[in-house]
Amino acid sequence: MILALTIMLIGCSVIKSADIPKLQTGSPLKSISPKVFAFKEFKDIRGTDPHFLWHVGVRDFTLDQPIAKVVAEAIKQEFERNGHRCIDYAPQSKADYTIEGTVYKYSLLFNISFVTTELIASTAVKLTVSHTSPNKGIFSHNYEYESRRSDTTGGPQSQIDIMVQALPSLVKEISTDQKLVEFLQK
Amino acid sequence: MIKRRIILSFILILSFISCTTPPRKQTYINNESLSGIKKVAVVSSANAPDALFSISARESGQAVQVVAAIFPLFIFPMMVLEPAARHSEDKYHSTTINKNVDLMHIEDRIAQSYVRALNKGGIQIAEYIKDKTQDNRQLIEAGYDAVIRLLVREILISRRPGDYVGLNVVTNCQILRADTGKIILDRDESASSSELHTLDDYKINGLKELNTILDKIANNFAYDFLYLK
Numbered sequence: 001m002i003l004a005l006t007i008m009l010i011g012c013s014v015i016k017s018a019d020i021p022k023l024q025t026g027s028p029l030k031s032i033s034p035k036v037f038a039f040k041e042f043k044d045i046r047g048t049d050p051h052f053l054w055h056v057g058v059r060d061f062t063l064d065q066p067i068a069k070v071v072a073e074a075i076k077q078e079f080e081r082n083g084h085r086c087i088d089y090a091p092q093s094k095a096d097y098t099i100e101g102t103v104y105k106y107s108l109l110f111n112i113s114f115v116t117t118e119l120i121a122s123t124a125v126k127l128t129v130s131h132t133s134p135n136k137g138i139f140s141h142n143y144e145y146e147s148r149r150s151d152t153t154g155g156p157q158s159q160i161d162i163m164v165q166a167l168p169s170l171v172k173e174i175s176t177d178q179k180l181v182e183f184l185q186k
Numbered sequence: 187m188i189k190r191r192i193i194l195s196f197i198l199i200l201s202f203i204s205c206t207t208p209p210r211k212q213t214y215i216n217n218e219s220l221s222g223i224k225k226v227a228v229v230s231s232a233n234a235p236d237a238l239f240s241i242s243a244r245e246s247g248q249a250v251q252v253v254a255a256i257f258p259l260f261i262f263p264m265m266v267l268e269p270a271a272r273h274s275e276d277k278y279h280s281t282t283i284n285k286n287v288d289l290m291h292i293e294d295r296i297a298q299s300y301v302r303a304l305n306k307g308g309i310q311i312a313e314y315i316k317d318k319t320q321d322n323r324q325l326i327e328a329g330y331d332a333v334i335r336l337l338v339r340e341i342l343i344s345r346r347p348g349d350y351v352g353l354n355v356v357t358n359c360q361i362l363r364a365d366t367g368k369i370i371l372d373r374d375e376s377a378s379s380s381e382l383h384t385l386d387d388y389k390i391n392g393l394k395e396l397n398t399i400l401d402k403i404a405n406n407f408a409y410d411f412l413y414l415k
Contacts, residue, residue, distance in 0.1 A: 024214040025373075026409030082413070111345070118344075146378060148344060148354060150238075169376075176406055 013061045015053065015160060017070045022077060023168050027175040029082035032184045036085045038095035038132075039076060042125075043102045044068040053163060054108035061108075061159070068103045071125055074167050075101070078175045095132055097184070102126045105144065108163055110154060117154030121147045121166035127174060129183065139183040145170040212373040215361070215410045219370035223363070225311040226304070227330040229318065230297035232289050232338035235393065237279035237385070238345065279385060283343065286392040292400065296336050296357065299401045303408030326364040335360045336407070339374070341396070343388060350382040355399045359407045371410060375403045 044050050050066035063070055076086040087093055105124035110117055124144040131137060147169060149162050174180065297314040304312040312334075315325065325333045340356040354376065361371040379395040388394075 025406065026215075026411065026413035028409060028413060030413040144380075147376070148342075172406070176402075176409060178405075 013059050015061065015063050015164065017063055017065050017073070020070070020074070020164050020167050023081070023172055023175070025172065027078070027082050027172075028178065028181045029079060029084065029175050029184075032084070032181065034083050034085065035097060035184065036087060036095040037076075037079055038087050038089040038093045038098045039072055040089040040098060040100045042068040042072040042100070045102055045104050046106060053106065054159070056156070056159070061163070067106050068101070071103050071106075071167065071170070072101055074171045075099070075127075075174060078171050082175065098130045098132060100128045100130075106166075108159055112154075116150050118148055118150045119154050119159060119162050121162045123166045123170040125170065129180070136186070137183070139180060141177065141180065143170060143173045143177070145173050210374065213369060213371060214373060215371045215414050217414055219363070220411065220414070222365070223309070223331040225313075225330050226309060226332045226334055227313055227315045227325045227328070228297050228301050228334045228336065229315050229320075229325075230293040230336040230338070231318065232292040232296070233340065234284050234289060235280060235287055235341035235343060237276045237283060237343045237351075279343070279389075282389045283393070286389070292338055292341075292396070295397055296338055296400045296404050299404035300334075300336060300408055303405050304411055307408070307412035309411060322362055331364050332370075333362045333364070335362075336404075338400070341393070343385070343393075346382050349384060351385050351388065352382055353379040353393060353395055353399060355396070355403060357400075357403045357407075375406050377402050
């Protein structure tokens with residue numbers, strides 16, 4: 001009984017950002033001629049520890065790096081996968097666009113009925129893209145992605161699976177946004 | 187006594203292992219797998235929407251847990267009866283909503299959006315095949331380089347905060363190459379509505395955002411063809 005309780009309570013509750021899969025789907029970002037994007041440091045306004053993902057019983061599930069940093073990295077990788085270059089922002093950096101981001105949702109919610117648990121992975125980032133030439137405009141949008149999954153217990157592995165898949169899906173919302181593409185094509 | 191404890195421990199461990207279907211394996215396209223494809227047949231199908239309103243209600247679930255805690259003998263009957271009652275209620279909701287749902291329209295919409303997106307880009311001839319009796323062999327014999335099957339697998343009306351519901355749609359796309367007989371793409375795409383409605387609203391007015399969701403999914407599938415070459 002003690003062994004069972006111990007197994008329940010311990011175990012890996014730090015998720016590695018390297019385990020988050022990369023997108024392998026097509027994106028209209030590729031239709032834009034190669035650009036350079038300078039990324040400012042993303043903010044996390046969730047009001048929790050920067051690594052915190054969700055809490056179950058006595059366990060906290062966290063990411064091995066700050067969420068805002070991992071989200072920024074994932075967006076950079078998606079731009080680069082589609083032929084663009086991403087650099088860290090510095091006042092003298094030569095880039096076509098500056099990108100700022102604010103993560104305001106990144107959590108796992110539970111909808112529990114008697115024999116089914118619905119897991120709801122909820123992610124959101126506000127992205128602001130500014131052309132470095134003045135008067136060429138700013139594009140800003142709140143990107144949100146929510147995925148749902150039901151199973152009998154909603155145990156740790158199901159929770160990890162749905163949360164690990166949440167970030168690529170959020171990034172896909174950005175990389176398939178026609179309004180963003182139209183702005184970048186101007 | 188020790189044997190009983192070991193058995194009880196195993197039961198406790200197993201009860202916390204999630205009983206769930208593992209995620210479906212996805213196969214993604216790469217630029218080599220698309221080479222030489224000039225003419226494609228697009229076939230679509232759809233499953234009827236399902237309401238998951240009652241089965242995902244939290245408040246009643248907690249009440250049942252309280253009853254079961256006070257009267258433990260009721261645990262097992264409740265585990266069977268309660269979900270059955272909710273399932274029956276959701277079946278009623280689904281039947282009512284489906285009176286306003288035209289499956290053929292859903293199939294037409296996803297296929298036509300997809301064909302439109304493909305024909306804008308690299309694929310010279312993408313044709314929507316409405317005749318569902320034609321199998322892959324017949325389509326290949328008719329001269330298509332690939333057969334693309336779109337299946338709107340799930341249209342779920344699930345609970346949102348409060349008494350609102352939203353739409354979640356999961357669609358599968360499978361592409362079969364004629365020359366090799368191999369499946370070069372087999373993946374899912376999902377999208378949800380950003381609007382919230384009541385269940386009654388859907389029953390009276392139909393699934394308002396469904397067309398927008400289907401267009402989005404179709405475009406996302408088309409991007410694989412257009413931008414992974």
